[in-house]
Amino acid sequence: MPDPDGQEVAVGEIATPVRPTADGRGVLRAALRSRRAALAGSSVLACLHQTGEALVPVLIGVVVDRAVDGGSPAELAGWLAVLAADFVLLSGSFRWGSRLGQRTAELVAHDLRGALVRKVLDPGGGARNGLLSGEVSSIAVQDARRVGALHMMLPLAVAAVAAIAVSAVALLWSSVVLGALVLLGTPPLLWATRRMARPLEAGSAAEQQDAALASAVATDLVRGLRVLRGIGAEDAAVARYAVASRRSLGAAVRAGRAGALLDGGVQAATGLFIALVAGVGGWLALSGSVSIGGLIAAVGLAQFLLGPLTMVAFVNAGIAQARASAERIAAVLARPAEVDTPEGDGPLPDAHRGRRLELRAVATAHLPALDLAVGPGEIVGLVAEPSAAQDLVAVLGRELDPRHGELRLDGVPAGRLPVTDFRREVLVERHDGVLFRGPVRENVAAGRARPTAPAMAAAAADEVVDALPDGADSDVGERGQALSGGQRQRVALARALAADAPVLVLHEPTTAVDSVTEARIAGGVRGLRADRTTLLVTSSPTLLAATDRVVLVLADGTTAHGRHAELLERHAAYRAVVSR
Structure with a gap:
């Protein structure tokens, strides 16, 4: 069977079983375990990319110092070659890491859709008990996709932490004061972004629930349109959909407001933090504690840190949505069967006529x-x-x-x-x-x-x-x-x-x-x-x-x-x- 990259993949590899579980955490754990090798590989590649990005201002600072200090042309050319190699490393790791992460996310979403379909087709039934068909479809498409997206987000989170660590080491190499400032200031900043993501998590669950209900009502409306016209009930059906649609819109607006507050808060906090780092670096340069190349590296790293810190906030938002989606998937997978489905004694003998x-x-x-x-x-x-x-x-x-x-x-x-x-x-x-x-x-x-x-x-x-x-x-x-x-x-x-x-x-x-x-x-x-x-x-x-x-x-x-x-x-x- 071809995978999303057009390559051949065994059916067993794609259809990794996801066992029914009582909560969303179990779904998330099962999804992550099912592709842990690919998750580790994409995380390593993402770390290489972010490390390469962090080294760019450091290497540029070294090149500037060598040029200012009158270093030999050979030494300068050597550092320029190292800078070029760093660009090759970061571009290649980004390409292959993104490809592996995207592929894994799609396969995990496929696994979850397969688990939901198996539940729907289970001989014992129960998957649609209390749910409209549109809700089941929404869970199988949207929620499975959001849980699968964790395999793209977690490598980004690991890479962001690695980038912050590399930046801190580089800053310590340039200045102990700057390095300590980054090391001590980053954990509170990460904690604050996690706290700001909680309203988004709650709003995301309500948004997904109401969107699924609106989709289900619309699906039923379209399927029964002929009957509704025959009995003159179009207005009542449209009014019912309008109520569901307004609820969905309200939930989406509230979730969007929570997301906007999260983005704005994170941008403001990281901006202040980076301004602090850059200001301290400038003061150290004026006092002669940091070289020109060190100052360039410090300012470049301060600007670079905006990316990893913003990435952490983005990942927090994605995790919040994935948790809400995982809870909805778990609720379907854990629904009890409507009939007993014992293994039985095997099939009956062939019937040449009817059976009694x-x-x-x-x-x-x-x-x-x-x-x-x-x-x-x-x-x-x-x-x-x-x-x-x-x-x-x-x-x-x-x-x-x-x-x-x-x-x-x-x-x-x-x-x-x-x-x-x-x-x-x-x-x-x-x-x-x-x-x-x-x-x-x-x-x-x-x-x-x-x-x-x-x-x-x-x-x-x-x-x-x-x-x-x-x-x-x-x-x-x-x-x-x-x-x-x-x-x-x-x-x-x-x-x-x-x-x-x-x-x-x-x-x-x-x-x-x-x-x-x-x-x-x-x-x-x-x-x-x-x-x-x-x-x-x-x-x-x-x-x-x-x-x-x-x-x-x-x-x-x-x-x-x-x-x-x-x-x-x-x-x-x-x-x-x-x-x-």
């Missing part, structure tokens, strides 16, 4: 204890209250653990099967199935090499293709937004049917299609799933009429079983539900 799906007294917050068995070749309909149906679908998709009871597949408890293996056997397709940007053909095939035409026909998605300008090559848009609700449902259903899973659970797959199309879909699903196991969680009479039997689940926990026509005739509650 059983629920034994399965109960959730909204679903009363349910006993249900669906065998291979059966198409069973299930009618329940919307909240109970949602819970049942979540349990069957292993997105929610039941409070009581047990889910079994071919007699094997679901808890003994790896979640990923279970989901390969039991495919759950919700009524609001998400499509991915790209052609209809690729969405239905979903990376599989099996034929899709039968599934397209069974889901009446062939009519969708016929109505699109480029047929099956038409782009469905982001999350399928280029299609109508009914078209999107049919393409998603075709994708589910094309997967040919041993067990298929369909949750209200025809809520957005007309009655004629729904009747065609009912016949198509029955024909295509003849030797598989299919559970239709729906209240559609057209789909229920195509099932082998129906199970009615009432809120009080009672159930009724029978064919659709029989239940219509003898069960008033069933008639009330399916006729709504």
Whole structure:
């Protein structure tokens, strides 16, 4: 895999695991440890660069002294060669140190994004619990980048300290008074800049939180624009975004104010300090305690020190932002799973037909204890209250653990099967199935090499293709937004049917299609799933009429079983539900 420099890097090198942790400090430590060799290398190169910069005024002072004192041309040429070599050293170390630091920062950000993606894709779920998708995206992009930037900032901090140390030694060589002044004055100055960075750290956390929320609200607004227009709720949605945007703006202004105060305070403090050093150096030169070259070196070093001291303030601000970002990353990585994900006993034997799906007294917050068995070749309909149906679908998709009871597949408890293996056997397709940007053909095939035409026909998605300008090559848009609700449902259903899973659970797959199309879909699903196991969680009479039997689940926990026509005739509650 190519790295940011275009070179080849092993996948294992990039995807260094970042383990879940309870706090931001753990994230920072893990990020720094994952690339400690590169961090050390860039720090050494940064120190060489800053040392070379600090030596420039010293060497210039030596050259001036040799010229004033009437030194030999050879000696003068030698010192000029040393000065040239110093420029080569500082320019080369800057180039390679910056390149290594930037590369490492990008790789660490990549590592963190990988850890967040693994958390989002974890079979147990939980990463997005309480978060909007826009917030997760903001954390994966902005916060990961800020934590990764530490690998550029810490070498700068180390180099700044090295530059101050070299400058102090050089000043001590020129004058003990100047050297002592720098050595004694620098620590209080660094402490003051650290104290001034604390308001920025607090403001940065609030800014990132509110910016992520505004991004999330904007994302949801764009995704639901068609629905909002249909119900005339655009003004309310825009007002909601305006509130979030104003909060984000206020937090950004406060963080910017804190940053400006930090920059101004640091500039003022360092300016006063450098003026003090230069003033003492001038007084020493007038008194004859320092040579002309020494004075040039002292003034040059005093001016040079502005860079390292300002760099320390810059690094403090970056560390403050990285800490806030690390806390947000840690909060996502440490979120508990929504379902248990045991290693299990391994995959089931291959299924040539469907598998037997059983629920034994399965109960959730909204679903009363349910006993249900669906065998291979059966198409069973299930009618329940919307909240109970949602819970049942979540349990069957292993997105929610039941409070009581047990889910079994071919007699094997679901808890003994790896979640990923279970989901390969039991495919759950919700009524609001998400499509991915790209052609209809690729969405239905979903990376599989099996034929899709039968599934397209069974889901009446062939009519969708016929109505699109480029047929099956038409782009469905982001999350399928280029299609109508009914078209999107049919393409998603075709994708589910094309997967040919041993067990298929369909949750209200025809809520957005007309009655004629729904009747065609009912016949198509029955024909295509003849030797598989299919559970239709729906209240559609057209789909229920195509099932082998129906199970009615009432809120009080009672159930009724029978064919659709029989239940219509003898069960008033069933008639009330399916006729709504």
